Every structure is written in structure tokens, then in C-alpha cells.
Amino acid sequence: MMGGFGLGGGMLFGGLLMIAFWVLVIGGAVWLVVTLARGSQGSLATPVSGQTPLAILQARYAKGEITKEQFDTLKRDVGV
Numbered sequence: 001m002m003g004g005f006g007l008g009g010g011m012l013f014g015g016l017l018m019i020a021f022w023v024l025v026i027g028g029a030v031w032l033v034v035t036l037a038r039g040s041q042g043s044l045a046t047p048v049s050g051q052t053p054l055a056i057l058q059a060r061y062a063k064g065e066i067t068k069e070q071f072d073t074l075k076r077d078v079g080v
Contacts, residue, residue: 053078053080054075054078054080057071057074057075057078058071
């Protein structure tokens with residue numbers, strides 16, 4: 001009596017809901033993995049070695065990687 005649209009329309013809607021559900025589940029899993037992977041790498045604001053910027057500059061100067069003028073300039077830029 002409904003022209004054949006009653007049952008078919010419900011099946012189409014159910015299929016779309018199932019696809020949307022799996023897209024959300026898979027997308028959530030990918031987001032979780034990416035978030036956890038980034039968290040284990042640490043923040044960019046924290047030096048990887050755990051040293052302060054001044055300590056890094058002093059070590060580079062001591063190794064001869066930078067000159068006295070570069071050390072002073074970089075030290076001023078760091079704010080020390």
C-alpha cells in the first residue's frame with residue numbers, strides 16, 4: 001500500500017547509519033593513535049635533552065661550534 005517505499009527506505013536509512021557508525025569508530029581509533037603517538041614524543045617547548053637553552057649555548061660555545069659574538073647574540077635572544 002505504500003508503493004514499496006516503506007521497507008526499502010528503512011533499509012537504506014539503516015545502511016547509512018551503519019556506515020556512519022563505522023566511520024566514527026575507525027576515525028576515533030585513528031585519532032586516538034595519533035594523539036597518543038604525539039604525546040609520547042613530548043612537547044616542542046621542552047628541550048629533548050632536558051637542558052636549558054643557556055646550557056645548550058654554553059655547551060656549543062665550549063665545543064667551538066659558535067664564536068663569542070654568536071654566543072653573546074644568542075644569549076641575548078634567549079633572554080638571559
